[in-house]
Amino acid sequence: MADSDSDSVPEEKFSLKEVLITFQSCLTDNQEILTDSYVNGWRGLVRFMNSLGSIFSFISKDAVNKIQIMVTHQNGENGDKYETLQSMVKYELDNNLVDLQRRAEHPESGCRTLLRLHRTLRWLELFLEKLRTSTEDSKTSVMCTDAYNDSLAQYHAWIIRKAATMAFCALPGRAAFFQTMNVGSTEQVVAMLVEAIPFISKVYEITEELYKQHNLLELP
Numbered sequence: 582m583a584d585s586d587s588d589s590v591p592e593e594k595f596s597l598k599e600v601l602i603t604f605q606s607c608l609t610d611n612q613e614i615l616t617d618s619y620v621n622g623w624r625g626l627v628r629f630m631n632s633l634g635s636i637f638s639f640i641s642k643d644a645v646n647k648i649q650i651m652v653t654h655q656n657g658e659n660g661d662k663y664e665t666l667q668s669m670v671k672y673e674l675d676n677n678l679v680d681l682q683r684r685a686e687h688p689e690s691g692c693r694t695l696l697r698l699h700r701t702l703r704w705l706e707l708f709l710e711k712l713r714t715s716t717e718d719s720k721t722s723v724m725c726t727d728a729y730n731d732s733l734a735q736y737h738a739w740i741i742r743k744a745a746t747m748a749f750c751a752l753p754g755r756a757a758f759f760q761t762m763n764v765g766s767t768e769q770v771v772a773m774l775v776e777a778i779p780f781i782s783k784v785y786e787i788t789e790e791l792y793k794q795h796n797l798l799e800l801p
């Protein structure tokens with residue numbers, strides 16, 4: 582059976598609102614984070630990024646690879662241990678499934694893979710916040726680069742930083758960017774951001790605290 586991303590299925594109208602709202606559904610009542618919704622949020626973000634052009638495909642490839650690693654864990658025989666980020670951390674640490682010093686036997690642990698997405702979530706939070714407070718003459722490439730330099734860039738090698746900042750220059754201007762988001766007028770985009778950013782921040786904070794408690798923030 583063809584899956585829903587199959588070429589034969591016409592692209593339905595895709596709004597970034599649904600994607601950003603996914604991060605709201607990550608949170609359980611007792612403040613745990615559901616891996617499935619988290620990974621789904623990233624799937625939607627990557628889909629949005631792909632719609633911005635092929636210059637972003639090297640970023641998309643890495644993101645898809647990380648999403649796939651998480652899905653493999655979730656579908657594996659211990660998939661139930663990956664239900665929340667909290668249960669994943671516990672399971673992988675209890676069973677020595679995480680390379681703590683250097684990448685060796687477990688180069689694709691859920692913990693280290695998720696950490697890369699978590700660091701990128703900080704970039705997203707900063708970028709969205711800049712978009713929210715931007716004005717008509719603000720440049721998306723500048724907002725994106727500033728957000729990147731204040732977050733993710735410190736973890737990337739020079740060559741990746743160079744490639745990423747070059748790609749950011751190809752971002753459409755603010756008006757076209759908002760249009761691609763497919764949320765409606767500028768006021769509606771801002772209202773959506775006001776609604777979505779707090780959930781993204783919350784998910785980020787909880788994950789940061791979880792990783793900090795277990796000393797996992799520098800996983801190789």
Ligand SMILES: CCCCCCCCCCCCC/C=C/[C@@H](O)[C@H](COP(=O)(O)O)NC(=O)CCCCCCCCCCCCCCC
Pocket residue numbers: 597626627629630633637639640641643644697698701704708709725729733737741745801
């Ligand atoms: C809208 C423009 C999109 C900007 C995307 C910003 C993130 C820039 C990341 C550049 C990563 C370059 C590719 C390589 C990365 C890896 O080296 C590096 C380290 O991995 P390793 O330890 O396994 O080697 N990987 C990472 O840091 C993870 C990168 C994951 C990127 C996911 C990007 C999804 C972006 C979604 C954009 C949605 C924008 C929505 C705004 C309204």
